[in-house]
Each structure stands twice: as C-alpha cells, then as structure tokens.
Amino acid sequence: MESVLKNLLLVLVLRIIVCLGLESENISNRTSPNHRQGREFPFFTIGRIANTQCTGVNGLLGTCQVRGECDANGGIAMGACSTLTSQAVCCIFKSTCGGSGSNNVTYFQNSGFPNPYNGGGSCTYTVIPPDNTICQLRIDFGAFTVSQPNADGLCTVDNIQITGGSARIPVICGDNNGQHVYVPFSGTNPIQVKISTTGSVPFNRVWNLQLSLIACSSTYKAPAGCLQYFLGSSGSVQSFNYGRGTNAALNANSMTGTRQMANLNYGICIRKGVGICSVTYRVPSGDPFSFTVSGDVGTTTPGSAAASIVGNACNTDYLIIPNPTGVTTDRFCGLAFPTTTSNTPVFVMYYITDGSDTADVGNRGFSLLYATTACAVASGK
Numbered sequence: 001m002e003s004v005l006k007n008l009l010l011v012l013v014l015r016i017i018v019c020l021g022l023e024s025e026n027i028s029n030r031t032s033p034n035h036r037q038g039r040e041f042p043f044f045t046i047g048r049i050a051n052t053q054c055t056g057v058n059g060l061l062g063t064c065q066v067r068g069e070c071d072a073n074g075g076i077a078m079g080a081c082s083t084l085t086s087q088a089v090c091c092i093f094k095s096t097c098g099g100s101g102s103n104n105v106t107y108f109q110n111s112g113f114p115n116p117y118n119g120g121g122s123c124t125y126t127v128i129p130p131d132n133t134i135c136q137l138r139i140d141f142g143a144f145t146v147s148q149p150n151a152d153g154l155c156t157v158d159n160i161q162i163t164g165g166s167a168r169i170p171v172i173c174g175d176n177n178g179q180h181v182y183v184p185f186s187g188t189n190p191i192q193v194k195i196s197t198t199g200s201v202p203f204n205r206v207w208n209l210q211l212s213l214i215a216c217s218s219t220y221k222a223p224a225g226c227l228q229y230f231l232g233s234s235g236s237v238q239s240f241n242y243g244r245g246t247n248a249a250l251n252a253n254s255m256t257g258t259r260q261m262a263n264l265n266y267g268i269c270i271r272k273g274v275g276i277c278s279v280t281y282r283v284p285s286g287d288p289f290s291f292t293v294s295g296d297v298g299t300t301t302p303g304s305a306a307a308s309i310v311g312n313a314c315n316t317d318y319l320i321i322p323n324p325t326g327v328t329t330d331r332f333c334g335l336a337f338p339t340t341t342s343n344t345p346v347f348v349m350y351y352i353t354d355g356s357d358t359a360d361v362g363n364r365g366f367s368l369l370y371a372t373t374a375c376a377v378a379s380g381k
C-alpha cells in the first residue's frame with residue numbers, strides 16, 4: 001500500500017517537472033528572436049520593434065520585423081525599417097504554388113516570376129485569416145496575364161478561381177494587370193486562390209497577386225456586394241480583360257470573339273468621401289471601343305451616339321447604374337455610353353453578362369472614367 005502511494009507521488013512530481021519543463025520551453029521559444037510565433041504578438045518586444053507596415057527596397061509591402069523573426073517566418077528581408085536597430089528589417093512575404101499563410105501582405109507569384117510560366121496544372125495559395133477581426137481579402141492584380149477566353153468569354157484555357165469566401169467571385173482570365181477584387185471571408189474559413197492553366201496551349205502566363213487582409217473596422221473595407229471598390233475621388237474603371245486588341249478566337253458564326261468575361265454579375269463601388277454627393281461616369285477620349293458591351297462592332301460604329309442602347313432592350317450584357325439623374329433608365333448597353341451621373345447613398349454600378357457572345361461581334365467590355373463631385377454648399381444635405 002505504502003509503495004503504491006509512493007509511486008503515485010513520484011508520478012505526480014514527475015508530471016509537475018515535465019509541465020514546468022514544457023512551460024519554460026514555450027516561454028524561451030517566445031522570447032527568442034528566432035521563434036516562429038510572431039503572429040501572436042502584434043508588437044515584438046525585443047528591441048521594441050512595432051510590427052508596422054513598411055515598404056521594402058524592392059517597392060513591395062512588408063512588415064517590420066526582427067531579422068531572425070523574418071527568417072523564421074519564411075520572409076525575405078528587404079532593407080531596414082527602423083532607425084533604432086539594424087536588426088529591424090522590412091520583411092516581405094512571397095509565395096508560389098501550394099503556399100498558405102496569414103501574413104499581411106503576401107505576394108502570390110507564378111513560379112519563376114518575373115519570368116513567365118509557360119506550363120499547365122493548377123497553382124493554389126490559401127489565405128488563412130488570423131482571427132475574426134479580419135473581414136475581407138483584397139487581391140490586387142499587380143500582374144495577371146493568362147490566355148484569352150474563348151469567343152464567348154468563357155475562360156476555358158486558363159483562369160483564376162477564388163473560393164472559400166462568403167461571396168461568389170467570377171471566374172476570370174486574359175489581361176488583368178491593375179485590376180483588383182475584394183473577397184469577404186466566411187468567418188475564419190480560409191480562402192483559396194487557384195490559378196489553372198492548360199499546358200498544351202503555349203502562353204506566357206504571369207501573375208503577381210498582392211493579398212491584403214482588411215480588418216472589419218477598416219475604413220478601406222468595401223461595402224457589402226462590392227467586388228471592386230475604388231478609393232480615389234476620381235479614376236478609371238475597366239471590365240476584366242478590357243484591352244485594345246481583339247480576341248483572336250472566332251465565334252460559332254466565324255466572327256471575332258469577345259474580350260468580355262461571360263456570366264458576370266457583380267458590383268463596382270466608388271468610395272463616397274465626406275461632403276461628396278454624386279459620381280459621374282463617362283468614356284475616355286480617343287478609344288472608340290471603350291464601351292463595347294453588346295452588338296456588332298463591324299456593322300455599327302462604336303462610340304457614335306446612335307450606338308448607345310438603354311433600358312429593357314439591354315437584356316444580355318449591360319451595366320446598371322441605379323437611379324441616375326436626368327434619365328429614366330438605369331440599364332446601359334450597346335456600343336456607346338452616354339455620360340451618366342448618380343447620387344445614390346452608395347456609389348455602385350452592376351455589370352451583368354450572359355453565357356454567350358455569339359450574337360455580338362468584337363466586344364471588349366468597358367473602360368470608363370469616374371469623377372466624384374462635392375455637395376452644393378446650399379443643399380444642406
């Protein structure tokens with residue numbers, strides 16, 4: 001009996017020693033500059049380096065970290081980020097196929113970037129939100145060039161698919177440098193960014209996607225329903241794969257295909273600053289194809305006033321600008337666009353396309369300029 005008690009006591013004492021051992025190991029890991037748990041601590045206290053955002057010497061966005069921490073986290077040190085110690089480096093996170101992480105910012109690049117990738121297969125990066133204070137993923141297409149869609153605007157050769165969020169993100173392809181999308185997280189579920197390419201079709205594919213985490217409390221958070229959110233008081237908005245060249249693919253009638261993506265239905269929002277009342281959209285000068293959304297560019301001269309179609313006649317591919325001022329319709333299609341002003345509470349346009357462009361010839365989508373206007377002083381709004 002006595003020996004049983006003794007044994008129990010021994011086991012207990014051993015347990016305590018083991019527990020203390022583990023605890024001190026964890027603590028020592030956390031205070032070591034080489035630990036891999038930096039994300040748990042927004043402020044890495046060794047040397048008092050705040051983990052703020054920085055710009056590396058290569059112009060990419062990173063996080064200011066102690067050199068050893070950056071190494072341990074798999075980052076790349078790109079110059080100094082503190083005048084206090086040379087140990088503080090601007091830590092850039094880059095990743096290619098199969099990667100995953102929670103770093104703000106991460107660059108997801110094709111293998112060999114900036115050289116193109118000419119092969120096939122699929123390449124996925126998984127974004128894991130660190131916690132539920134992060135609401136959206138913003139993806140900036142620093143570079144995204146893959147094959148053109150087929151003549152109907154379907155991305156049958158190459159494409160990017162973004163899944164795991166709480167909104168359906170359209171499948172896109174072609175030339176999309178400078179475009180961006182916002183993807184709402186579904187709780188703390190990861191979002192997969194998957195680029196699929198067809199190796200049997202030779203093409204110089206290039207991508208460099210900047211993945212940023214947007215806090216729920218951020219003023220940069222896009223309003224619900226906005227796939228794109230433009231923050232400037234003026235700027236330009238283009239449909240995905242808008243470009244000046246034609247798509248070489250021919251449609252079922254052996255006519256020039258479209259550059260417009262098929263099966264779209266998304267919102268494009270413009271930030272409404274304080275004291276701003278309206279937004280005006282118009283075509284830029286010098287590009288007759290800047291609004292070629294439905295119709296045949298061979299039989300109707302794009303850009304001419306007569307080429308504009310509005311209202312219910314727009315029922316395949318069209319833009320909706322809710323409640324525009326001075327006109328009785330909110331639908332715009334055809335091959336020209338009338339300058340349009342809207343003063344709704346949220347500045348939004350919706351872009352809708354169907355699954356075919358066989359009836360249309362040589363469309364490219366749209367490229368519009370927008371400008372916001374301050375409220376009239378006397379309006380008292």
Ligand SMILES: *[C@@H]1O[C@H](CO)[C@@H](O)[C@H](O)[C@H]1NC(C)=O
Pocket residue numbers: 022023026
């Ligand atoms: C130490 O880390 C281990 C393994 O990660 C974990 O199971 C344990 O709960 C941690 N202990 C403390 C005191 O944090």
Ligand SMILES: *[C@@H]1O[C@H](CO)[C@@H](O)[C@H](O)[C@H]1NC(C)=O
Pocket residue numbers: 025026029
């Ligand atoms: C602490 O670091 C040691 C050695 O690097 C490692 O074996 C151990 O798993 C780490 N513990 C934790 C909790 O990370």
Ligand SMILES: *[C@@H]1O[C@H](CO)[C@@H](O)[C@H](O)[C@H]1NC(C)=O
Pocket residue numbers: 053061104105134212213214215218220
């Ligand atoms: C992540 O980086 C972006 C880009 O600089 C920034 O706007 C955003 O606020 C950052 N997110 C968090 C959660 O810090």
Ligand SMILES: [Ca+2]
Pocket residue numbers: 316317353354355356357360
């Ligand atoms: Ca169509």
